[in-house]
Every structure is written in structure tokens, then in C-alpha cells.
Amino acid sequence: MKSPACRPSQPRLAAALLLLLLGLATAGPAAAEPAGQIRTLLITGGHGFEEAAFYHVFQTNTDLIFAHTSHAKTNGGTPLATAFDQPGLLNHEVVVLYDMPRDLTDSQKAGFRSLFDHGVGLVVLHHALVSYQNWPEYERIIGGRYPEADGKGGVVTDAVGYQHDVEVPVVIVARDHPITAGLTDFTIHDEIYWGIRTAPNLTVLATTTHPKSGKPLAWCRTEGRSRIVYLQFGHDHQAYENPNYQRLLAQSIRWAAHR
Template structure:
């Protein structure tokens, strides 16, 4: 099984996240799950040349509409980069898995196929997070990804008020000011599968045993593509 990690660099970099370090940790975790892993920092080129043998796409990249130097919004007249999302659209139709982590909620904004697949977004005027610190992760629901897992605590950012634009299957939440916020969710898009994991600010997150156990479960579920459709199940 072949996996590609899209790692924040160039217009997908930002001043807050050490993407090279976290992508290296992710590569270790994904390889432990049995995938042949390649890390790509040329995000647009990697998407445009997405081969049919790619089973898993990991998105660990930032917002292309923000300055990679200070995080400020790019001017309205900044030249737009054309991204060919045809290969990702075709991959979603044939069956591919996507693991989107942390800042991926604000990434690939000009890739319609990814926007549709992820199910929720970081919106700058609405989404926020408390200062990085101790995060209590509450497992919820009965999805296969949370099977056998217990709540855990780690040092991380706690993304809050992510804006959902489609149905999700919640897997984990955190509580802030008495409000539960989704942290991890799963989606099935036809024969394809996606897990979004809002954790992962830096390598401390990926060194957490609880987080690694959650990712191992997520990768086990994601490797089973193409996912059975309702028609397939009915005809079985």
C-alpha cells in the first residue's frame, strides 16, 4: 500500500507549525501501519500527479491564503495558483483514503474535491483555540476508529468552533467553557474514506501513546478501501 504525505512548505507553510518535523513523525506512524510512505513538500505538483496506486493521502499542511512568513492574509490581488484537482476527484471516485491532520482544516482551500471530502473547516473569523497546553480528549460514539480506546490527555492545541459543512461521524471531542467541540471525525465519500484529526500541533502530540493508538485505529480503518457502498452491501 502506497501513502503520500503532503507536508506544509512553500505557500502551504506558516509561522506556527513545524511541518517537516510532524510529517517525519507521521511517516513513522504510517509506515508502522504497513504503508510505503513518501513525503512531498511540492503539494500542488503531488496532487496534480496523484497516481492510481496511491491508497492513502495524508494532508499535513497550512492555509495557502495566508503568508507563510507571518500568517497574515494575502492581499486580495495576490496571484492565484491553479491547482489541478482532477486526479484527487478521480481518486475519490475509485476509492482512496485521506488522513487530514491539524491545520489541514484550513488547507487546500482551492481544491474542491478536498473541500467536499473533509466535511468541516477552520474559518478565521469563527474558529479559534486556547493556548497550547494540556488537552483532554474525550472519545465518543461507536465508530470503528474509537474501538478499544480510552480518553487520554496530551500537550496540544485544542481547535474549537470548526465549521462543519457536511455530516460527520464524531470520534473525539474536547470541552472548552462548557461546550464540546469535535476534534476527530470520520467520513465516507462513496467508496472513499476520510479521517480528520485536529490534533498534531507539534511532535509532542505524535509522541503521545493515546494519540498514536487513535491514529493506529484510524489507519486500520482507512486502509480498507474502496469502502463498501450501500448497493454492494445489499447485493452481498
């Protein structure tokens, strides 16, 4: 039973309401965000893609507070990794890379490294395996590389290459991992790479029985305080619209966010 003395008087109620409203008005964006959503920054630039269909995957994921930025092009038309210079980079819980710059400055390298000091998660997608061919640290951090045969990315050889519009049988390897939870083996219409290099100490999530495809297709690791995931999937809308791809991506972001 409540004591009448605990009931606030009308003036005290009004004052409390005023304080509450003032608090809401002065609070930063974090306080106004719906609870539980993951502050996620998508970085693109340096490789074309079906933009509307790709953004749709993020915009319809209600788990996310979704922001997007693109690396700026230099005078020569080549993008540098300018997104890593942005002061707000560390305000995100997860950074998703669907970019493919060729090079980056020392300050951009420092911005990239700062993610791992602050525990920001990193989800690396598809052609971002090709970025920074001349920076070995990137390969070490993300756990692999597509090594360009000609240094320009366009040449396909028996040793290293890619092929579009392939039916790729996907085999889930890590069946008890949060990223693959609820998923069983599936087929996806997508691009394949071959001749990729991967580090020996990765947690492999998915591979394929396709004889030509580079293996594995998905893995994760940790770097500093951060969790890192690579998903090879995702060339165009035929992959983006695959519910298994959407689930893998969503669960990768959630895991990278330490959720």
C-alpha cells in the same frame, strides 16, 4: 502417502527455480512488498512543523509502506497543491494530508477528486482544515473548515482562532468504531482551534469538554468509494509522542484503507 511420480526430477526442479527467480526479478513493487502493509502517502507543504518528530510516527508504524511528498512552491513562494498532479497519486491506498496550501489549479482539483473515484482513503490532519479557503468543495469533502478570520490565517479573534500548549481533555464518542477501538478518554497537550465549521452528517469519533475548543475533534465520513477521516490533533512533538494520538492515527489509516 506421496507417490514418487509426483516428486520433480532434478532438471525440472532447477527449471522451476529459475522461473521463480525470473518471476521475482520481473515482478512490480507490489509483489515484493511484505503482505498486509498499507501503501500510505503523506503530503505536506504550506505550513511548518517539527519534521523529524512527525515523520518518526510514520516510520515506526510497521503497518505502513510510507512515502512522503511535499507541494512545490511557486515563484511567489506560495505552495500550490502540486502533489495532486503526481501521476503516482492513485498507487497509494491512503493519502494523509498534513498540508496547508492556499490555492490549487483545476488539474490539481481533478487529481484530488480522482482519489474518491478509485477508493483511495484520505486522512486529514490538524492544520489541513485550513487549506483552500476559496474552494467550498474541499470543505464538503473533508466535512469541515477552519474559516480564516482575515483570509491570511494568522489573526485570532473570539469567533475564530487557535491557542498552543493546551491540556485538552479528549472524550471518545464512538466507542465501537474501528478508529477508536481500544481507546478510552485521555488528555493531550496540543493546540486547540475554535470557530470551526462542521457538516451535520458526520460520524463523530471524539470531542472535548474544553470550553474554548472547537468541537468535534475527530470525525469520519465517506466520499464516493473512499473513506475520509479528520483528526484535529497534532501540532507538535508533544502531541506526536502521545500514544493515544499514535493509535488514533494508525487506526484511522487502517480504516481509510478498508482494512
